[in-house]
Amino acid sequence: MTTQRLRIMEYLRRTRTHPTAEQVHRAISAELPTITLATVYRNLNKLTEGGSIIRLKVGNTYHYDGKEGDHIHGICSATGDIVDIDQPELVRYVKRRLKHPGFTPQDIRIIVTGTCDKR
Ligand SMILES: [Zn+2]
Numbered sequence: 001m002t003t004q005r006l007r008i009m010e011y012l013r014r015t016r017t018h019p020t021a022e023q024v025h026r027a028i029s030a031e032l033p034t035i036t037l038a039t040v041y042r043n044l045n046k047l048t049e050g051g052s053i054i055r056l057k058v059g060n061t062y063h064y065d066g067k068e069g070d071h072i073h074g075i076c077s078a079t080g081d082i083v084d085i086d087q088p089e090l091v092r093y094v095k096r097r098l099k100h101p102g103f104t105p106q107d108i109r110i111i112v113t114g115t116c117d118k119r
Contacts, residue, residue, distance in 0.1 A: 002043075004032060007032060008028055008040065008043050008044065009047055011024065013068070018056060020061055020062065021041050022037065024040055024044065024064060025037045047066075053066045054109070056082060070095075071085060071086050071091070072087055072111070072112060074113075074116075075111060075113050075114075076113075078119035079116060085112070094108055
């Protein structure tokens, strides 16, 4: 893994804000002043394809998440904020119980819309 990719992944592991590519670029520029937005996009795509991070689409915008472990995403329909709902046992329950004839689930993401306290 390149230094740039590693730095982006480390940043996403420690932030809980589910940033956009532009926000990742702004944050990572403090450590890597020469990195371009295009490079950030390319590395975010590679990390997403490799399964190291996940990409969430809210409206027309992609957000990136480096949090490890099963969690549910709550998206506020008023502010667009994304919160991590740490109920791994609920995700594991769905993974265990989900069955549909002729369909094999591979990856389960639970996204719940609602309203946050800031609305
Ligand atoms: Zn998350």
